[in-house]
Amino acid sequence: MTALLAIRDLRVEYASARRPVLALPGFSLDLAPGESFGLVGESGCGKSTLLLAILRHLGPGGRITGGAIVFEGQDLLTADAAALRRVRGGRIALVPQEPASALNPSMTIGRQLMEVPMQHQRVGRAEARERAEQALADVRLPDPRGAMARFAHQLSGGQQQRVAIAMALLARPALLLLDEPTSGLDVTVAAAVLDLLTALSETYRTAMIAISHDLAVVARLCARIGVMQAGEMVEEALAATLFAAPRHVYTQALLAAMPRLGGAAPRTEAPPGETLLDVAGLSKSYTVGGGRVRALEDFALRARRGAMVAIVGESGCGKSSFARVLAGLQAADTGAMRFAGRDLAGRTLAARSPREVAAIQMVFQNPETTLNPAHTVGQPILRALRKLAAPAPLPLAARLAALLEMVRLPAAIGRALPRQLSGGQKQRIAIARACAGAPDLLIADEAVSALDASVQATVVDLLRHIQRARGTTILFISHDLALVQAIADEVVVMYGGRVMQSGPAARLLAPPQHPYTAALLAAVPPPPGAPRAAIRLRGEPSDPRHPPAGCRFAPRCPRHLGKLCDDTPPPVQVTADGGRIACHIPLPELALG
Amino acid sequence: MRVGRSGVAFVGLALILLWVVLALAAPWLPLPSPTAQDYAAFAHPGPSAQHWLGVDPLGRDTLARLVWGARVVLLLAPLSVLAAYAVGCTLGLLAGYYGGWTDALISRASDVILSFPVVVLYVILIANIGPSAFNIVIAVVLAAAPGVGRIVRGLARRLAAQDFIAAARLRRESGLYIMVVEILPNCRGPLLTDVCIRLGYTTIMIGTLGFLGLGLPPPSPDWGGMVQQAGPMLTVYPAMALIPAGAIISLVLGFNLLADGLSEAP
Numbered sequence: 001m002t003a004l005l006a007i008r009d010l011r012v013e014y015a016s017a018r019r020p021v022l023a024l025p026g027f028s029l030d031l032a033p034g035e036s037f038g039l040v041g042e043s044g045c046g047k048s049t050l051l052l053a054i055l056r057h058l059g060p061g062g063r064i065t066g067g068a069i070v071f072e073g074q075d076l077l078t079a080d081a082a083a084l085r086r087v088r089g090g091r092i093a094l095v096p097q098e099p100a101s102a103l104n105p106s107m108t109i110g111r112q113l114m115e116v117p118m119q120h121q122r123v124g125r126a127e128a129r130e131r132a133e134q135a136l137a138d139v140r141l142p143d144p145r146g147a148m149a150r151f152a153h154q155l156s157g158g159q160q161q162r163v164a165i166a167m168a169l170l171a172r173p174a175l176l177l178l179d180e181p182t183s184g185l186d187v188t189v190a191a192a193v194l195d196l197l198t199a200l201s202e203t204y205r206t207a208m209i210a211i212s213h214d215l216a217v218v219a220r221l222c223a224r225i226g227v228m229q230a231g232e233m234v235e236e237a238l239a240a241t242l243f244a245a246p247r248h249v250y251t252q253a254l255l256a257a258m259p260r261l262g263g264a265a266p267r268t269e270a271p272p273g274e275t276l277l278d279v280a281g282l283s284k285s286y287t288v289g290g291g292r293v294r295a296l297e298d299f300a301l302r303a304r305r306g307a308m309v310a311i312v313g314e315s316g317c318g319k320s321s322f323a324r325v326l327a328g329l330q331a332a333d334t335g336a337m338r339f340a341g342r343d344l345a346g347r348t349l350a351a352r353s354p355r356e357v358a359a360i361q362m363v364f365q366n367p368e369t370t371l372n373p374a375h376t377v378g379q380p381i382l383r384a385l386r387k388l389a390a391p392a393p394l395p396l397a398a399r400l401a402a403l404l405e406m407v408r409l410p411a412a413i414g415r416a417l418p419r420q421l422s423g424g425q426k427q428r429i430a431i432a433r434a435c436a437g438a439p440d441l442l443i444a445d446e447a448v449s450a451l452d453a454s455v456q457a458t459v460v461d462l463l464r465h466i467q468r469a470r471g472t473t474i475l476f477i478s479h480d481l482a483l484v485q486a487i488a489d490e491v492v493v494m495y496g497g498r499v500m501q502s503g504p505a506a507r508l509l510a511p512p513q514h515p516y517t518a519a520l521l522a523a524v525p526p527p528p529g530a531p532r533a534a535i536r537l538r539g540e541p542s543d544p545r546h547p548p549a550g551c552r553f554a555p556r557c558p559r560h561l562g563k564l565c566d567d568t569p570p571p572v573q574v575t576a577d578g579g580r581i582a583c584h585i586p587l588p589e590l591a592l593g
Numbered sequence: 594m595r596v597g598r599s600g601v602a603f604v605g606l607a608l609i610l611l612w613v614v615l616a617l618a619a620p621w622l623p624l625p626s627p628t629a630q631d632y633a634a635f636a637h638p639g640p641s642a643q644h645w646l647g648v649d650p651l652g653r654d655t656l657a658r659l660v661w662g663a664r665v666v667l668l669l670a671p672l673s674v675l676a677a678y679a680v681g682c683t684l685g686l687l688a689g690y691y692g693g694w695t696d697a698l699i700s701r702a703s704d705v706i707l708s709f710p711v712v713v714l715y716v717i718l719i720a721n722i723g724p725s726a727f728n729i730v731i732a733v734v735l736a737a738a739p740g741v742g743r744i745v746r747g748l749a750r751r752l753a754a755q756d757f758i759a760a761a762r763l764r765r766e767s768g769l770y771i772m773v774v775e776i777l778p779n780c781r782g783p784l785l786t787d788v789c790i791r792l793g794y795t796t797i798m799i800g801t802l803g804f805l806g807l808g809l810p811p812p813s814p815d816w817g818g819m820v821q822q823a824g825p826m827l828t829v830y831p832a833m834a835l836i837p838a839g840a841i842i843s844l845v846l847g848f849n850l851l852a853d854g855l856s857e858a859p
Contacts, residue, residue: 324759327759327763328763329759329762329763349762349763349765354765357763357764357765361763362759362760362763364756364759364760365756366756369755369756369757370756370757370760371757372757372761372775372778372779373779374775374778374779374781375774375775375778380757380760380761380764383761383764383766384764387764387765387766388764388765430760433760433764434760434763436764437764
């Protein structure tokens with residue numbers, strides 16, 4: 001079979017102030033019709049550059065300086081503008097990383113979709129409308145007709161991604177380019193999108209190139225996988241082979257950094273220590289757009305000193321609200337939050353004693369906004385030492401160096417500006433800043449979510465080291481269940497502001513489980529060859545302003561019982577091994593899975 | 594810095610520096626006194642060997658008055674803009690960082706002032722408190738501070754929502770520290786451009802006040818006043834009014850080009 005796409009020694013440079021930066025030194029790839037190829041690598045490795053080069057859309061500064069891209073027998077590097085226009089969106093379609101910014105905010109979804117067949121297949125309006133509606137139905141968007149009349153901002157992130165996929169598929173392209181197809185989505189939504197893409201590529205026999213930083217995502221989508229590092233493909237193999245016997249050191253490192261279900265690292269079994277934090281009945285609501293959003297409702301959590309407790313849930317589940325209430329950035333409405341014997345629930349930072357403030361510190365999610373761009377990275381650590389730390393005989397500079405050493409950064413980095421640091425280094429600085437006052441409890445609010453897999457692993461290691469070496473209790477907030485069950489001692493699973501299940505981390509993997517926990521576990525992409533989980537959640541989280549009266553999870557629950565679930569809040573059932581599950585289904589029945 | 598790479602900014606800076614150098618050197622330049630009247634030059638007010646740019650209706654040397662007048666503008670404009678910034682930044686930071694009632698109070702008060710046409714506001718103020726250098730500064734502060742405050746408020750609001758501000762609160766920094774050390778330095782970029790534009794506006798304003806007779810009291814050399822005094826001679830010898838008007842234009846153009854250059858550079 002002749003290749004659909006043949007890339008030979010492709011060389012791409014970006015102009016920069018001093019000398020051109022070589023993004024791709026010589027990339028080659030063959031793709032047969034209908035074949036799917038996944039490219040995995042960390043940010044800046046050149047994978048996005050490759051997609052843009054295929055579309056001849058590198059933007060100002062980017063230049064193809066050598067090689068050939070032959071698509072359906074035509075060399076795209078020598079093609080004229082008219083030929084390129086036919087190829088782009090017609091024969092090759094791109095699903096961009098951020099669908100929100102790819103959809104025109106001032107045009108209805110329908111009009112944007114209709115443009116594709118009208119432009120590429122020269123069909124009339126009525127025909128285009130029909131096709132657009134069919135495409136929305138194909139990507140399983142609920143109410144396709146209604147969606148046609150809506151604007152992008154009226155759809156959720158998962159729905160926008162489906163619209164972007166529908167738009168890409170409308171022209172019946174021979175090649176589909178997927179740029180991080182699930183990176184902005186919640187895990188259960190991402191799992192459904194991956195299912196959809198797999199099904200669509202089988203139906204239409206469309207060839208795919210998917211790029212991602214997440215090996216599990218491309219492995220789920222593609223039969224063949226290439227591993228990219230600094231512009232070069234260092235390994236290329238069938239997915240199953242790659243997982244079973246990775247040859248290149250970098251691939252081995254990527255696999256090792258990938259958290260896997262059940263693959264828990266040896267943990268210090270049940271760290272002793274009294275209860276440090278005891279939260280019960282905590283509630284917090286906000287006024288948003290004319291409605292009340294109950295971010296936290298009857299929230300409960302208990303953490304022993306020196307343990308790592310994780311809160312897991314998808315965006316909007318209330319996990320960050322709890323972090324901010326606990327840290328004192330916001331006040332809770334009602335409930336109790338006893339920390340080291342004293343209730344902190346109603347008291348924000350201003351009402352807490354200096355020692356209470358120093359005792360609970362926080363590492364934030366976004367490395368790009370966690371440091372002040374106007375100051376050196378050492379400045380916040382020095383300030384924290386001055387304002388929070390107990391007096392010590394050592395000079396401040398020595399204590400700063402010691403903190404930087406603890407987060408495994410050179411002392412000289414203290415004089416650098418934030419923009420000179422990588423994302424991982426910024427998060428290390430944030431950890432050093434939070435540790436300056438020797439806190440008893442460190443909150444890591446999605447602190448590693450924005451980092452590449454290998455960097456993520458080292459930062460998690462660092463947090464565990466701090467937990468062990470300093471006896472710091474760590475509250476690890478994440479959406480990544482696979483990661484959490486591997487490192488935490490206790491896990492709290494949240495949905496819609498309420499606790500669905502809590503208990504020891506190992507308890508989470510085996511039944512009896514809350515149906516939501518089971519769905520979260522099923523959403524973790526399995527290694528190739530492993531049986532695919534069957535549970536998929538319907539729809540998306542309900543509007544937080546109008547939560548269901550009964551169980552918050554009822555509208556999406558695959559084991560929904562009927563009126564009981566809709567109208568009555570579920571009872572909390574305690575399992576034999578200390579887990580707590582909020583569900584109407586009796587434990588023995590839940591245990592059947 | 595950035596000025597070096599932008600041709601537009603360089604031209605602007607050159608224009609401004611030309612006036613600054615002339616103003617600084619005024620006492621040592623071989624010029625007649627700006628208030629000395631040369632009755633002999635009345636008959637021919639145009640350029641001559643003694644008076645390169647001619648004289649005004651009272652026989653005073655135009656070049657000398659321009660150079661000494663530059664001292665007035667270049668002292669008053671930056672001084673009043675600086676004062677407006679001190680007030681505007683304070684109000685903007687308070688409104689942006691604290692929000693709520695503080696914000697509502699400051700923003701509504703600013704809206705009231707901003708709803709007046711600027712020229713009318715200046716005229717009402719100066720006419721009431723009398724023309725003097727100090728009162729010009731007061732008037733500029735009152736008219737410009739709400740605008741500055743509005744810019745700073747917007748920037749501060751956006752910055753206050755960032756994690757590094759939450760981090761600063763978590764280490765028990767005071768509100769004052771957060772506003773001045775954490776937020777204000779990050780407003781520098783947009784404000785730098787605004788300073789230049791505002792210097793230009795203020796230069797025009799000082800000229801306008803002088804033209805309306807509300808500038809510095811005579812016999813101080815004042816560019817706006819010079820244009821106004823040349824009015825009766827407009828049909829006979831238009832250059833008498835056009836020369837000081839050109840001086841105002843060149844300085845304002847300098848400030849605006851510098852602002853353009855600063856905002857275009859990456």
